[in-house]
Amino acid sequence: AQSVSQHNHHVILSEAASLELGCNYSYGGTVNLFWYVQYPGQHLQLLLKYFSGDPLVKGIKGFEAEFIKSKFSFNLRKPSVQWSDTAEYFCAVNTGGFKTIFGAGTRLFVKA
Amino acid sequence: NAGVTQTPKFQVLKTGQSMTLQCAQDMNHEYMSWYRQDPGMGLRLIHYSVGAGITDQGEVPNGYNVSRSTTEDFPLRLLSAAPSQTSVYFCASSLLAGVPYNEQFFGPGTRLTVL
Numbered sequence: 001a002q003s004v005s006q007h008n009h010h011v012i013l014s015e016a017a018s019l020e021l022g023c024n025y026s027y028g029g030t031v032n033l034f035w036y037v038q039y040p041g042q043h044l045q046l047l048l049k050y051f052s053g054d055p056l057v058k059g060i061k062g063f064e065a066e067f068i069k070s071k072f073s074f075n076l077r078k079p080s081v082q083w084s085d086t087a088e089y090f091c092a093v094n095t096g097g098f099k100t101i102f103g104a105g106t107r108l109f110v111k112a
Numbered sequence: 113n114a115g116v117t118q119t120p121k122f123q124v125l126k127t128g129q130s131m132t133l134q135c136a137q138d139m140n141h142e143y144m145s146w147y148r149q150d151p152g153m154g155l156r157l158i159h160y161s162v163g164a165g166i167t168d169q170g171e172v173p174n175g176y177n178v179s180r181s182t183t184e185d186f187p188l189r190l191l192s193a194a195p196s197q198t199s200v201y202f203c204a205s206s207l208l209a210g211v212p213y214n215e216q217f218f219g220p221g222t223r224l225t226v227l
Contacts, residue, residue: 009152032213043116044155044202044218051213090154094212098143098162099170102155 002027004093006103013081014111021076021106023091033074034092034100035065044090050074061085083112114138116219118203124225125193133188133222135203143209144186145170145216146178148199155202161186162209193226200224 007022025031035047048059055067065076074091091103119134137144145160147170157170161180175197177189186205190197200223204216 004154006154034215036218043220044204046215049213049215092155096212098160098168098209099157100145100212100216101157101171102147104152104154 002093002095002101004091004101004103006089006091006106008106009104010107010109012109012111015083016080017110019076019078019081019085019108021089021091021108023074023076023103024072025074025091025093025101026072027093027095029095032094032096033065033067034094035059035063035074035076036090036092036102037087038090039087047076047089081108081110083110086110116203116205116217118201118219118222120222121220122223124227125190126227127194129193131190131193133190133201133203133224135186135188135219136184137186137203137205137217138184139205139207139217140183141205141207141217142183143206143214143216144180145204146176146186146188147202147204148172148197149202149221150199158188158201190224195226198224198226 003026005024032051034049036044037047038044050057050067058064094100116137146158147155159178161167203219206214206216
């Protein structure tokens with residue numbers, strides 16, 4: 001069965017620090033990859049996605065992610081975090097069917 | 113557009129009670145889904161629908177029923193609540209079923225506690 005692993009469950013950073021959240025998936029075929037974010041008290045919303053083309057994708061609020069097929073990874077990055085980036089981040093994968101599989105999530109806390 | 117709406121926001125049930133969580137979307141989306149979110153486990157798919165009258169099971173369907181009589185509504189029924197069903201439930205929708213790179217739009221969630 002396909003699975004998604006997010007390596008860090010909790011991350012604490014100071015403002016202006018760089019962020020990288022890891023995401024690995026287990027599937028050898030074509031994948032469609034997503035990062036969703038849930039800000040405190042808000043709905044989950046899409047941060048960015050990859051389905052083809054340039055493996056470096058840019059999303060909202062300065063986030064980007066790189067798809068590395070050989071490593072089965074789709075890590076999320078931001079060069080300089082802000083207090084407002086405090087949220088829970090979910091990596092997700094769809095392998096072409098009707099089901100999207102989510103990782104366990106990473107809670108990010110940014111200290112002002 | 114209201115997007116995806118869910119009711120109620122909070123609910124407390126006793127073991128064995130039944131209830132229906134409501135979900136509606138006004139975006140004319142084909143695909144709708146229900147997830148549960150538990151600490152350390154992320155979101156797990158309960159059931160999904162690819163159109164009115166068509167539903168199928170996700171990863172964790174036991175104890176839940178769904179139906180989709182209209183494009184807009186996708187209620188989730190708990191037949192006989194158990195403490196293991198204490199969770200936060202999210203409904204989501206996306207424009208087209210069968211397009212795997214479509215993003216999903218999520219509702220605000222229902223926090224359910226089963227005593």
